[in-house]
Structure formats: C-alpha cells, structure tokens
Amino acid sequence: MTRFSALSLFTKAFGGHQNWPAQWPDAAPKPAYDAIIVGGGGHGLGAAYYLAKKYGITNVAVLEKSWIGGGNTGRNTTIIRSNYLYDESAHLYDHAVKLWDGLSQELNYNIMYSKRGVMMLAHNVHDIQSLQRHINANRLNGVDNEWLTPEQAKAYCPPLNISPDARHPVLGAALQRRGGTARHDSVAWGYARAAAALGVDIIQNCAVTGIRRGADGAVEGVETTRGYIASKRVGVSAAGNTSVIMQMAGLDFPLESYPLQALVSEPIKPTFPCVVMSNTVHAYMSQSDKGELVIGAGTDQYVSYSQRGALHIVEHTLAAICEIFPIYRRMRMLRTWGGIVDVTPDRSPILGKTPVKGLYVNCGWGTGGFKATPGAGDLLAYTMAKDEPHKINAPFNLDRFRNGRLIDEAAAAAVAH
Amino acid sequence: MILIHCPYCDEKRPEIEFANAGQAHIARPLDPSGQSDADWEAYLFIRANPRGRHHERWRHTHGCGRFFNAVRDTVTDKFETTYKAGEPRR
Numbered sequence: 001m002t003r004f005s006a007l008s009l010f011t012k013a014f015g016g017h018q019n020w021p022a023q024w025p026d027a028a029p030k031p032a033y034d035a036i037i038v039g040g041g042g043h044g045l046g047a048a049y050y051l052a053k054k055y056g057i058t059n060v061a062v063l064e065k066s067w068i069g070g071g072n073t074g075r076n077t078t079i080i081r082s083n084y085l086y087d088e089s090a091h092l093y094d095h096a097v098k099l100w101d102g103l104s105q106e107l108n109y110n111i112m113y114s115k116r117g118v119m120m121l122a123h124n125v126h127d128i129q130s131l132q133r134h135i136n137a138n139r140l141n142g143v144d145n146e147w148l149t150p151e152q153a154k155a156y157c158p159p160l161n162i163s164p165d166a167r168h169p170v171l172g173a174a175l176q177r178r179g180g181t182a183r184h185d186s187v188a189w190g191y192a193r194a195a196a197a198l199g200v201d202i203i204q205n206c207a208v209t210g211i212r213r214g215a216d217g218a219v220e221g222v223e224t225t226r227g228y229i230a231s232k233r234v235g236v237s238a239a240g241n242t243s244v245i246m247q248m249a250g251l252d253f254p255l256e257s258y259p260l261q262a263l264v265s266e267p268i269k270p271t272f273p274c275v276v277m278s279n280t281v282h283a284y285m286s287q288s289d290k291g292e293l294v295i296g297a298g299t300d301q302y303v304s305y306s307q308r309g310a311l312h313i314v315e316h317t318l319a320a321i322c323e324i325f326p327i328y329r330r331m332r333m334l335r336t337w338g339g340i341v342d343v344t345p346d347r348s349p350i351l352g353k354t355p356v357k358g359l360y361v362n363c364g365w366g367t368g369g370f371k372a373t374p375g376a377g378d379l380l381a382y383t384m385a386k387d388e389p390h391k392i393n394a395p396f397n398l399d400r401f402r403n404g405r406l407i408d409e410a411a412a413a414a415v416a417h
Numbered sequence: 418m419i420l421i422h423c424p425y426c427d428e429k430r431p432e433i434e435f436a437n438a439g440q441a442h443i444a445r446p447l448d449p450s451g452q453s454d455a456d457w458e459a460y461l462f463i464r465a466n467p468r469g470r471h472h473e474r475w476r477h478t479h480g481c482g483r484f485f486n487a488v489r490d491t492v493t494d495k496f497e498t499t500y501k502a503g504e505p506r507r
Contacts, residue, residue, distance in 0.1 A: 243466040254462035256439075257491075301437040304491050305468050310418045312433055345462045402458040 001197040004108050023189065024196030027203050032230035033061045035384055036222060037237060038208050038245060040064025041073040042184070043362055043369065044237040045191035045202070046377020047384070049107075052198035054378070055385035060200045061231075062192075063224060065207035065241075069188030072239045075339030076370040077262050077296040079275050079286065081118040081179035083138050083145045088395040088407050089348060090141035095392050096375025097178055103374055109190030111182050112289065117274040118179030119148070119157060121324070122172045127280055131174040138176075148173045157274050159325045167323040168281050181275060181286055187373055211249040211359070219249070219358035235360040235384050237376075240305065240340025242363035249356050253363070254401045255342045258299040260367050261309040263336035265328070267291030276324075283320035293331065295321060299341065299367060309338040341367050346406040351379055351396045352389040360384050361398070419494055423477045424485050424501045430477070438474035440464050441486040442506050468492060472506060475499070 002008060002021055012020055035051055037044040040062045051057045062068075080100055082093035104111050122128045131147070138145040150162040153173040162170045192202050203226070210223035211234065221230035236245050240257040272287035284296045297317040300309045314336055322329045344350060344364035349372070351362045362380040365372060379393040389397065400406055420429045446452050446460060465471065471491045476484045488497040488507055498507055 241468070244468050252459075252463045253466070254458075254464065256464050256466050302473065302489070302494075303440075303466060303471060304494055306492060306494050310432060312418055401462040402454045 001193065004110075023193045024202060027061070027196075027201035029061060029063075029203050029206060029224065029226050029229050030201065031228075032221070033201070034059040034231065035233040035235065036060070036229060036231040037062045037235045037380075038222065039071075039236065039238040040068035040188075040192075040202065040204065041071050041237065041239065042069065042187045042191060042373035043073075043239075043365075043376045043380070044235075045069075045188055045195055046373055047235055047237060047362070047380040048200045048202075048377075049191045049195040049198070050378045050381035051385060052195055052200050055381055057385060058199035060195075061229065062195070062200060062202050063206045063208055063222070063229075064202070064204045065225075067204050068192055068202060069185055072339040072341065072369060073184055073188045073373075075262065075337055076184055077284065077286065077294050078181045078184045078288075078370060079118060079179070079277075079284070079296075080113070080182055080371040081176050081275075082143050082371070083118070083120070083134055083174065083176045083179070084409060085134055085137050086407055086409060087141055089409055090138060090143050091392050092349075092375060092379075092396065093372060094141070094143050095378070096372045099374035099378060100182065103190070107190040107194045109186060109193060111186045111190050113180065113182040114289075115178055115180040116286070117156065117175055117177045119153060119274055119276050120174045121153070121170050121276065121278040121280075122174070123168045123170065123278065123280045125171075128171055131172070135174050143176070144178055145174055145176045148175050157272070157276055159272055159327050160276065161324055161326050168278065168320065170324075179275060181288075183289075184370060191377070208245060208248070211245070213249065213356065217357060219356060232358050233360070233384050234358060235362065235380050237362040237380060239363065239365070239369065240342050242342050242361065246354070246361070249354070249359055251354060251356065253350075253398075254345055255364055256303050257305060257340050257342050258302070259304050259306060259309040259338040260299045260341045261297040261313055261336060261338045263295050263297065263314060263333050264288070264292035265295070265331045265333050268293075268331070271327070278320065278324060281320040281324070283317050283324060285321060285325070292334065293328065297336075299343075305340055307338050307340055341365070341369070343367070345401065346408045347410040348407040349376070349396050350398055351376060351393040352383055352398065353387070354398060419496070421475060421487070421496065422499045423480055424499050425481045425483050426477065430480060434477060434479040436476045436478045438476050438484060441472040441474045470497070474502075
C-alpha cells in the first residue's frame with residue numbers, strides 16, 4: 001500500500017498522476033474465513049477494519065452485493081452530530097464523534113471531517129423547550145450543545161432568515177460545534193484501503209443468498225452468488241436489506257424499510273458555513289466542498305426497496321428551504337436520489353447479538369446512520385470478537401422489543417420521523 | 418407520486434390524498450392478559466417488511482376517509498390490487 005503524504009503527491013505529480021497503484025485489491029472469495037461482514041458500506045468496512053486492527057482477527061471478508069459504498073454510505077447527507085436526548089444514545093453517537101476526530105490520520109486517508117457545527121432551529125415554543133431540554137441532557141452527558149438567540153444564529157449562518165414575519169420564524173437555535181460533515185465516499189474508501197492493508201478481503205458483486213446453520217443452530221457460513229463461504233462468525237450490516245438477510249436465518253426483525261431522499265443543487269461559491277436542521281418544517285442543509293447545497297428530504301410513507309422516492313416529498317422540503325433561506329430561491333437542483341433506510345419502532349439502532357449463535361447484527365439506524373459509521377463499526381467488531389456487546393451498545397439489543405426497555409428517540413431525532 | 422385506487426370511491430387518486438397505515442391483517446389479540454412477552458413483541462413490533470409482495474393498509478384521508486387494504490410490490494411500488502377492509506386477504 002502506498003502511504004499517502006505530501007511527498008507521495010509531489011513525486012507522483014511528475015508522472016502526471018498516471019502511476020498511482022490500486023488502493024486495494026479486488027479480492028475473490030476464499031472457501032472460509034474467521035469472520036464475514038455482510039454489507040460493504042461504511043459500517044461494514046469499518047467493522048472489518050476494527051476487527052483486524054483492534055481485535056487481531058485479520059482473516060475477514062466483507063461481502064458487498066454491488067460496489068462498496070454504493071448504498072446508503074453514498075446516498076446520505078454526510079452530517080455528523082451526537083446531540084441525542086437519551087443517555088444511551090448520547091454515549092453511542094458521541095463514541096462515533098470521538099472516533100471521527102483523528103480518523104483521517106488513523107486511516108492515512110483524507111475523509112474531510114469538518115467540524116463546521118450543526119445548528120437546529122426552533123420555530124415555536126415547543127421547539128424551544130425541546131431543544132433546551134436536549135442541550136441540558138447533552139451537557140450532562142459531556143456532549144457539547146449550546147443555545148443561540150436568533151441574532152447569534154444569524155451571525156453563525158448568514159443566509160438564515162430571522163425576520164419576525166417569516167413563514168417559519170426563528171426563535172432560537174441549538175448549536176453543536178463539534179458536529180459537521182465528512183466526505184462519505186472517502187469514509188468507505190479509507191476503511192476499505194486500511195482494512196485491505198491488514199489482510200481483509202473486500203469482495204464486491206457478491207450477494208448473500210442464504211445463511212447456512214448447523215445442527216446446533218449456529219451459523220456455519222453463507223451462500224452467495226459467488227459460491228458458499230464458511231465462517232462461524234457472521235456480522236450483518238446491510239441497512240435497508242437487513243430484514244431480508246435475517247429471514248435467511250429464520251429471524252423476524254422489528255424493522256421496516258423506507259426510501260429516504262436527498263438532493264443537491266448546482267455548485268456555487270461558499271455561502272453556507274455550517275449545517276442547519278429544522279425538525280419542525282423538515283428541512284436540513286449544508287454546502288459541500290464542491291459547492292453544491294446538500295439537502296435532506298424526508299422518507300416516503302410506505303415500505304419500499306425502490307431506492308427512489310416521490311416528488312412531493314422533495315417539494316415539501318424545498319418549500320421549507322426557500323422560506324428559511326430566501327437567498328436560494330432561484331437555485332436549480334441538479335440531482336435527487338433515494339436510499340433505503342431500515343427503521344425500528346423506537347428509532348434507535350439494533351447493534352449486538354441475535355438469537356442465532358455466531359450471527360451478529362448492526363441495523364436500524366434509520367435516517368441517521370452515517371454519523372455513527374466509525375462507532376458502529378468499532379462496536380460491531382467488539383461484539384463479534386468478544387461474543388458479547390460492549391457496554392455502549394449493550395442497551396441497543398434486540399431483546400428490548402420484548403422486555404419493553406426501548407430507547408425512544410422517535411421524537412428526539414433530527415427530523416420528525 | 419403513485420396513483421392509488423380507492424375501493425370505496427372506485428377512483429384512482431394521487432398519493433397525497435392518502436395516508437399509509439402500515440402492514441395489513443394484523444389482528445389485535447383477543448385475550449390480552451393471556452399473551453406472552455413474545456406474543457406482544459410480535460404483535461406490536463415485528464413486521465413482514467418483504468422485498469416484493471406486501472399487504473398494507475391505506476386510508477383515503479382527503480377523500481372518503483375510510484381504511485382499505487392493498488397489495489403492492491415493494492421493489493417496483495406497483496399496486497397489484499386494493500380491496501375493502503374486512504374482505505379476506507388476497
């Protein structure tokens with residue numbers, strides 16, 4: 001593996017940048033592995049990397065049905081934050097935020113983590129009370145979050161319309177300064193390259209079609225479109241398709257899959273310095289380093305695997321964006337797309353063991369999985385290596401839907417689900 | 418936007434007139450206190466979430482206001498049929 005540095009960039013420039021080697025080999029499946037990760041998104045590649053790096057399990061395969069990072073990793077709005085209400089969630093998401101810090105150096109790959117701040121707007125009395133409750137809860141958990149007046153919010157994000165007669169008046173905002181964005185594709189590529197350098201096989205175009213279990217019920221391996229692969233440890237990190245994979249092992253999951261849409265505008269000069277989210281009117285936006293406004297829309301109301309959503313969902317979001325940021329009214333939108341998100345009844349993820357021995361799961365991140373990428377990867381790796389959950393992900397077990405100990409972030413998440 | 422046939426109005430109308438009401442044919446337990454924790458979990462939380470043919474409930478909120486059932490393919494989003502509430506599963 002070529003180590004990326006200013007010097008390597010400089011020397012390769014003399015060859016016109018024609019002689020860069022492939023960043024990782026395109027592996028073919030071996031007959032057996034110590035561990036298999038199903039799903040080559042950021043979470044799955046992260047899990048493979050941490051299995052190899054922290055837990056010494058290097059004979060690992062990542063199985064991706066199409067190309068790595070082509071699912072929700074490449075379809076999200078790249079927002080990172082950890083301002084969740086409940087203790088369990090704050091610890092989980094802040095674990096990820098701590099790992100985002102320094103990830104570029106650790107992977108020797110520029111993931112472009114930018115702590116530009118995530119600002120959530122309050123438009124009514126309920127929003128003010130709810131956001132201030134979040135701020136207090138976050139601070140008690142060591143997560144930074146602070147209250148801004150409308151004028152302070154405007155100073156932090158000048159395109160914001162704080163006029164009192166606005167359609168959606170801004171009465172204040174909660175700001176998490178450590179929040180921000182990262183380059184999503186780089187996250188997948190960085191983890192893939194670093195994992196491959198430690199011996200992990202990254203196998204693309206390899207869909208799992210069955211899970212083989214032994215006489216004692218434990219996992220023995222997976223059937224794939226590229227043949228049978230044996231492994232006593234299988235971690236499933238397949239987002240919207242998790243319930244389909246779990247049914248191959250005879251497990252019914254409390255998940256429903258919905259299309260979630262996002263869109264980008266034509267690229268313009270830097271005008272938008274942070275991430276702004278408005279839960280009440282359902283609009284959130286940031287500007288990529290390429291210059292596009294990156295806008296998150298909502299989920300469709302029905303279960304679907306179509307990876308596209310309805311136009312009226314996008315229209316609803318853009319109507320709100322035009323009211324909150326009137327300067328963008330004449331912007332043209334370039335592309336819209338959808339990703340399939342797996343939503344749990346309490347809007348918190350499921351990360352841990354399953355009733356099937358040797359089968360582990362990381363799913364249910366719903367509309368907000370990108371921010372958790374390093375944390376989810378690390379905790380899935382821990383759970384697979386030790387055959388028991390880490391104390392951070394222990395509350396996010398499957399049993400909570402039976403014993404009632406839910407972590408109900410439904411009303412506390414970024415957007416009105 | 419998808420067009421949905423309301424079996425009561427007998428018309429195809431745009432999706433924004435309708436509200437999806439989740440998976441269809443989930444019967445509330447007749448003997449609540451006799452249910453195990455696993456039964457309650459299945460009733461409250463476990464959903465089919467199939468990749469393909471799916472039975473779901475819709476409500477014609479901005480029309481007749483009535484609930485009905487539908488069979489839709491979750492990969493193509495194409496409706497196979499819609500039928501009135503209370504009619505047998507198709």
